[in-house]
Amino acid sequence: MAALTMAGTVVPSLTESAAAEPTTQQDPLVLTYGAPAPLNGWQEESLPIGNGALGTSVFGQVTADEHPVGETFVRETGWHFNNLSYLPLMKRQAWANNPLGVPGTFTSDDRRWRTECDTANTGRGGCRSYIWTLVVDQTSTPSGWQFDERWDWVFNNQVSFSR
16 A cells, blocks of 8 residues: 555644654653644654754644555544654765765656755755656545645755755
8 A cells, every 4th residue: 555645734833932842642752742843844843763964844734545456545643754854963065975965966766856956945055856757646525535646846845954
């Protein structure tokens, strides 16, 4: 069963000005925040992984899972992995031989990738990489949900360089 994620955007609250505090959970390994991060810089504030040089964002969203028998889709909600952010702990030169740190296209494991750097999307001192993949659009109709497949570039990761 392959998980196909609906494209979506996370928008921070315009009224939040202080960092959100985590709420208490039964599971000590899960932190859930009851409010978004501050508007300015919310994209860079992620949970640390490993030595802290890598962060991740996990959001609640709707996904459509394709089941091979009958090629039907099932809508599911919950927590799903979103993307990786390589934090600004390395200079641009350290990424010079890594396709995630220089603009261009490349293929890895038979998957097409595209990286852009220092654009309006990335800001100065950063790169974003996208994967060419099959996505599923979901539309509510009077008779239920309609699912349409299409190929598109999907955001995968962001690299921020130290100054």
